[in-house]
Amino acid sequence: MLFSPPVSMPIPNDFRLVINNVVIIRVENIKFLGVWLDNKLDWKYHLKELYNSLNKYIGIFYKLSNFLPKNILKLLYYSIIHSKILYGIEVYANTYLTYLHDVIILNNRLLRIMQNKKRDTKLLELYHNFNTLPIDKLFEFKLLIHAHAQFYRLPSIPKLFQSNITLNLNVHNYSTRSSTDFHRTSTNSKSGSKVSTQKCAILWNSLPQKIKETSSVVTFKKLTK
Numbered sequence: 359m360l361f362s363p364p365v366s367m368p369i370p371n372d373f374r375l376v377i378n379n380v381v382i383i384r385v386e387n388i389k390f391l392g393v394w395l396d397n398k399l400d401w402k403y404h405l406k407e408l409y410n411s412l413n414k415y416i417g418i419f420y421k422l423s424n425f426l427p428k429n430i431l432k433l434l435y436y437s438i439i440h441s442k443i444l445y446g447i448e449v450y451a452n453t454y455l456t457y458l459h460d461v462i463i464l465n466n467r468l469l470r471i472m473q474n475k476k477r478d479t480k481l482l483e484l485y486h487n488f489n490t491l492p493i494d495k496l497f498e499f500k501l502l503i504h505a506h507a508q509f510y511r512l513p514s515i516p517k518l519f520q521s522n523i524t525l526n527l528n529v530h531n532y533s534t535r536s537s538t539d540f541h542r543t544s545t546n547s548k549s550g551s552k553v554s555t556q557k558c559a560i561l562w563n564s565l566p567q568k569i570k571e572t573s574s575v576v577t578f579k580k581l582t583k
Contacts, residue, residue, distance in 0.1 A: 393446040401450040451497035505562040539563040
């Protein structure tokens with residue numbers, strides 16, 4: 359698989375990669391550890407596969423919702439639907455909201471079916487009843503949990519993420535309210551703004567001070583959600 363910037367010179371069609379006289383077949387996407395990678399890194403193919411995977415449960419849950427109690431349906435949602443959405447969400451959901459649109463709508467529909475709610479039911483009610491979040495907000499929630507670990511439980515995360523952490527107080531000595539916030543580096547590109555360290559810093563710094571001062575991860579999750 360060949361990765362290149364959005365604007366670049368076209369790669370020749372006769373480009374070949376040969377290792378030990380074996381031609382390596384070029385592909386545009388491939389499944390790696392349960393996540394579909396594509397050569398544009400826009401996650402559209404993974405979202406397509408996720409949509410198809412969830413869509414097949416529509417008919418099944420239509421039938422089950424007429425026989426099973428709500429607590430069992432909620433358990434099924436978390437074990438079958440939510441687990442698929444949550445897997446790799448820190449990676450694949452870091453894309454444009456328009457690309458997430460179809461999966462978000464499908465998830466809304468599944469929640470409505472499993473709760474036997476009408477089409478005009480408010481989305482806030484659907485997500486509140488099952489104690490979850492829309493996919494785009496769930497992505498931000500997971501990043502905030504990661505940011506909390508960076509701030510309060512640094513030794514517990516991989517060293518790769520430890521080396522990328524810089525606070526404002528490490529850059530300047532000014533005693534300001536934001537001195538303990540994550541330091542953000544300026545970027546002029548859309549891809550630069552999507553780097554995980556940038557996204558974590560933006561989300562963390564925007565939290566109310568009371569939540570940022572919460573060291574307990576359980577309490578932090580509750581207040582943030």
